[in-house]
Amino acid sequence: MATAEPDINPNIQNSEEEKNAASGQAIVSPEDYIKHPLQNRWALWFFKNDKSKTWQANLRLVSKFDTVEDFWALYNHIQLSSNLMSGCDYSLFKDGIEPMWEDERNKKGGRWLITLSKQQRRADLDSFWLETLLCLVGEAFDDHSDDVCGAVVNIRTKGDKIAIWTTDYENKDAIIHIGQVYKARLGLPPQVILGYQSHVDTATKSGSTTKNKFVV
Ligand code: MGP
Numbered sequence: 001m002a003t004a005e006p007d008i009n010p011n012i013q014n015s016e017e018e019k020n021a022a023s024g025q026a027i028v029s030p031e032d033y034i035k036h037p038l039q040n041r042w043a044l045w046f047f048k049n050d051k052s053k054t055w056q057a058n059l060r061l062v063s064k065f066d067t068v069e070d071f072w073a074l075y076n077h078i079q080l081s082s083n084l085m086s087g088c089d090y091s092l093f094k095d096g097i098e099p100m101w102e103d104e105r106n107k108k109g110g111r112w113l114i115t116l117s118k119q120q121r122r123a124d125l126d127s128f129w130l131e132t133l134l135c136l137v138g139e140a141f142d143d144h145s146d147d148v149c150g151a152v153v154n155i156r157t158k159g160d161k162i163a164i165w166t167t168d169y170e171n172k173d174a175i176i177h178i179g180q181v182y183k184a185r186l187g188l189p190p191q192v193i194l195g196y197q198s199h200v201d202t203a204t205k206s207g208s209t210t211k212n213k214f215v216v
Pocket of ligand 1: 099102
């Protein structure tokens with residue numbers, strides 16, 4: 001009578017592995033050669049402040065990636081933010097969104113802004129920026145990750161800045177969730193207050209500060 005028992009007699013039926021070993025072929029599992037896909041394709045941009053050019057002309061696309069491996073290859077290849085000259089920026093945005101207020105997905109949007117003291121360039125800048133990148137590529141904001149457009153680090157003598165840009169300053173639930181998760185991921189204590197500002201307000205501000213639409 002036929003049974004459902006597998007034939008486990010090694011003398012009768014060699015496994016694929018044994019057959020390959022006998023024929024000298026290497027065993028390669030798909031894990032070894034298939035890169036790990038990210039949910040989104042991302043584009044890294046670099047801004048270098050050349051005062052003879054317009055703001056937009058100073059912005060350059062560096063590279064795009066959509067796998068974990070290609071993210072690390074790019075990250076390990078480029079300078080740390082703390083080594084950039086003052087006036088430079090890195091921006092990481094979803095493919096198809098330009099890292100500027102004018103883009104369709106940014107023009108009604110805003111940003112959670114981290115302002116760093118001069119001392120924090122040495123202490124926190126690189127780790128905060130890496131954590132920001134990991135929040136983006138790892139889609140850390142649950143159902144609200146779709147609201148994320150990208151992130152920017154500004155290297156400035158007066159104090160560096162890091163921000164996560166979201167698509168709509170009226171999407172309160174998404175903005176608050178993103179702000180709370182981001183603050184926790186950076187390990188910021190409760191007494192540090194993060195502010196969210198619309199790009200419209202930033203672009204039209206008259207003084208040195210822009211009013212916060214939300215805080216966490
Ligand atoms: P910035 O580089 O974001 O900050 O904007 P910075 O250098 O710290 O200056 P501050 O004003 O915040 O103290 C500097 C200037 O770059 C802005 O005033 C704009 O002229 C220009 N700029 C910045 N962004 C993000 C944009 C943008 O998205 N579009 C355009 N057209 N200009 C921008």
